[in-house]
Amino acid sequence: MKVLFAISLFLLANPLIFYNKLESEYPLPPPLKIDMPLEIAINRRASVREFSDEPVDDEKLSTILWAAYGYTKKGRTVHALDGYGAKIYVLKEEAVYIYNPKRHSLILFKEGDYRGIGQYEAPIQIGIAWNKDFDENLTSALIGQIAQNIAFTANALDLGTVVTVGMALNKIGLPSNETGKIIMPLGYPKYPYNFTYNPNILFPVLPLIKNSTMSLTEAIENRREATQFNGKLNLQEISQIIWASYGFSYYIDNSKSELNPIVRHRVLPSAHAYYPLCIYAVTEKGIYRYFAGLYRYYMWNLPVLHLLIKIRSGDFRGEVAKASSMPNIASAPLIIISVLDLRKAKGMIGLWDDFSSAKFRWLWYHEAGASAYNVLLEATAWNLSANIALPTDIAIIRSILRLNNNFLPLLIVPVSKVKNGSI
Ligand SMILES: Cc1cc2nc3c(=O)[nH]c(=O)nc-3n(C[C@H](O)[C@H](O)[C@H](O)COP(=O)(O)O)c2cc1C
CATH class of the missing domain: 3.40.109.10 (NADH Oxidase)
Structure with missing residues (x-):
């Protein structure tokens, strides 16, 4: 008791x-x-x-x-x-x-x-x-x-x-x-967001980025994964997709955040802001490399580039397809390939960390995954469809892109038109 x-x-x-x-x-x-x-x-x-x-x-x-x-x-x-x-x-x-x-x-x-x-x-x-x-x-x-x-x-x-x-x-x-x-x-930022629209484009060879009518939630909810690849993309669609893969923001960040002085961000983050990926676009007409900006310029709001430079003429989509985990992408109107430039992953030796060894490769797969995902979302928002494939023969992809051993292809992202609303 x-x-x-x-x-x-x-x-x-x-x-x-x-x-x-x-x-x-x-x-x-x-x-x-x-x-x-x-x-x-x-x-x-x-x-x-x-x-x-x-x-x-x-x-x-x-x-x-x-x-x-x-x-x-x-x-x-x-x-x-x-x-x-x-x-x-x-x-x-x-x-x-x-x-x-x-x-x-x-x-x-x-x-x-x-x-x-x-x-x-x-x-x-x-x-x-x-x-x-x-x-x-x-x-x-x-x-x-x-x-x-x-x-x-x-x-x-x-x-x-x-x-x-x-x-x-x-x-x-x-x-x-x-x-x-x-x-x-x-958490809530100590320095509230404050952006101004400022595309500040040099050589606007590709059309300026437009807003789609699709919301963030809709794009995530309705994200497509293409299993068949066909059709042709217009220049606006190519511009949107390539920008989403590795471009720069059209906004200036005026938030004055003390720990982040960068005023123009890219569409994805990068460890130590190295941004060591090169983005290639393969179409029926040839192979192009994407140029989005001048090295480290984004700290000071220098102009943005948004252009594709042709490095090879001819249709190499079939060869890329054969060296990938999705052999049916030969008919894709656009194939994006993210390639790691190992020299850029070294940073500034002595000043910054060297992240080029196999131990740190995951950092760059993280970045390539973010890039590929942006393309999947952007494709969905533009009534297109995309998927993610892997390179199965690195040597062949390197030779198609005319790259040496300093470059490592990471992911392949084929993009397709959508037929009758299906994927
Ligand atoms: C895989 C990965 C690892 C990162 N690690 C750190 C980190 O440990 N500490 C940190 O402050 N920022 C880290 N960052 C953020 C980058 O420093 C940042 O994305 C870069 O400086 C560009 O700035 P922004 O994202 O504001 O545009 C990392 C980013 C990635 C993608």
Whole structure:
């Protein structure tokens, strides 16, 4: 009796014991629809490293997690290259959760505040782990897509984030078959977004980028994956696609963010801002290389280039197709190939880190995955369809593009017209 009385007294004095217990799984609210046209969301992409204390509500978190890795009526929001070998951890003040895409819920992983493992202080840290049963580079290309959707969606909701290298995620005690790849802090930017439209184009050989009528949410929800390739693209469509793959924003960033002095961003992030990819466009008429800007000019708002320079005449699509994982892309009106320039991945030796060795290859697959994903979204917004293939014979792709061993082809993105609304 005395014991029961003592327990009752203890519980009365500590009512929070009942309420503090965290649910082992809680459903997220339905994601919000974002009306912002896709191109505006791409143009507004910028890294944010300083955040206010304002908390992020579950509705916005739900929208970001769905875009990152959720399910659509057709499949997933992002394209699997080697299965879905990524896992998203959400580090909140009270606990660490795992995002469960199937039930669109958060599963309790561990109680406690682990947000301090991030490079930048923020109300939430999103950690993305690689399941080592899957290929590291291809999973990084998947994570590159996830990170794009986190960035686009966060920004469109007036939140901010940045991709950071995420080995520190291992500190939360990941299962032994997983390792942390990236961590993205999430919160309201300390320096609010402030953009002005300024295309500032030199040699506008390709048409200026136009906004489509498709919203960010619609593009993610309706993303197409082409399995047949045909038709012809007009110059506006080629311009939109090539810009989405690796172009510069048409906005000037006036936010005066102290930790990010870049005033004109690219359509995707790059480790140390090396941007070591070269983008090639293969069409019926020949092979072209994309030039988007002058080296490191974006710090100072120098003019943007947006042009394709022909490096070879003739139709090489059949040869590219044979050296790829999708032999039927020979009839694709446009094939984009992302190629890593290993010299650019070295950075400025002595001043900056050398990221050219195989150990760091995942960084560039992350970037190539982001580039390919932008093309998938942009194609969808322009009533086109695209897919992602892999080079199966590196030597042949190099020789078609007239490249030496300093260059490594990473991903091949064929684009097609859509026939009668089907893919
Ligand atoms: C794979 C990857 C890793 C990155 N790692 C870091 C990092 O550890 N810390 C950081 O502050 N920024 C990191 N960044 C962000 C880049 O520094 C940033 O994208 C680049 O400076 C260009 O700036 P912007 O994104 O604002 O246009 C990373 C980006 C990528 C794609």
